Amino acid sequence: MGTFDGLVAVVTGGGSGIGAAVVAALRSGGARVASFDLHPGEPADGLLPITADVSDRASLERGADRTAAEFGVIDILVNCAGVSAVGGVDGNDDDEWRRVLDINVTGIARSTAAVLPHLRRSSHASIVNISSIAATAGLPQRALYSASKGAVHALTLATAADLIADGIRVNCVAPGTVDTPWVARLLARTDDPVGEKARLAARQPTGRLVTAEEVAAAVLYLASPAAGATTGTSLAVDGGMSGLRLPK
Template identity: 60%
Template sequence: MTRTPEAAASPVVQHPRDFAGLTALVTGGASGIGAATAALLTARGARVAVLDRDPSGAPEGTVPVLADVTSDEAVRAAVAEAVGELGGLHILVSNAGIGAVGSVEDNSDEEWLRVLDINLLGMVRTARAALPHLRKAAAERPGSASITQTGSIAATAGLPQRALYSASKGAVLALTLAMAADHVREGVRVNCVNPGTADTPWIGRLLDQADDPAAERAALNARQPIGRLVTADEVAAAIVYLAGPSASSVTGTALAVDGGVQGLRLRPAAD
């Protein structure tokens, strides 16, 4: 029988301090992938602010900032607050987003507008507010300014019952490429990470609503060629790579952290 691999236990890691002197803002940074990213940036020496509707879960050592990305006024005020606390802004991680389930027939116009407002326009509002500060950082410290956006493998692979979510993340991928072209000569790199199905609170809630949560989790595990969900820490590691000095020549790139969904076509496993 083929065994399904489990995620390896996370070892104790001594992180390099390669983000020392840099400042970062992570949206949706109080849980899941965002919290893992904020914690890793902090561990590697960055000063980090977390923008969230409920920043109470912001990792230790970060600056919590309350805002809802559906409000342009709130986002501008929150970015200004974060920049004031941090003393500048080198890195934006635009991660805030929500899920959606169903075919193209299953969600109302109101739900389509709500999800696009958060998943797409939330990134637009945050980037608009952050770009003046990122340009300043790029001028003062060339190579330091970046925007990294959380997309999804749903942008490049057709997944069942994810029409609305896929549309929103496909737009994030296109937005990332366009922004990279717009801002490359200003010294601001723009990339995105496309996670596969990740073991996050949203997936946990989705499983809780299933008729058979164990069977649904097994199906999600089996959908990814590595045989398990990706972890928030694995996605965070990719985000931090793209955001940081090691990726100073990387822009306009979508990095899949998806357990092989995007590129692998395996033969059926033998029992």
């Protein structure tokens, strides 16, 4: 018997990176999973790919209704969809600020609102948001991205308070720098991708990047019925970056 046998999950951003790792881990644990993404992947046993856009509320509502119709219930929502931004406070124009906040913050609110009527009918309801160490640690050239993830952290706590009476737990995972195609694309835009990747690894006390599978494992813990007493929590998966101060 798997930890998630009989449970149904929706994962936004499930087509790649952390989202794809979460989808795979949930399926390995016995869950049936709907992957919401612009490119959600191919259908498989227990996997329902749904083309959905977190900036489009109607597509999310259609996806939630289709998932419930296919699988009967929704027990878990994992909000992985997000985009990056590089630059100081003056490094992005108003349109980019609107775009990133709309996807990273309002997108979580939209996805949660779309799935919430179905979660309220579950006896094991859980929401896990993907935040970032950037929510609480000042990182250079990440003003917009950090602002968006700080908002995700605050939104997680507020939503946990609002939904506790409904028996719905809400938590977030705060990764450090994760070795994903997304990070690879960011590195490719720099003058020295190899050197920049080494610098990103070196700033984490473990001396390496976090893997998507390690983030997925943290998501699964928070989403599982075994974490029934855990809500309103941010779990750092950052190689010790947020808490350790090692001598040079």
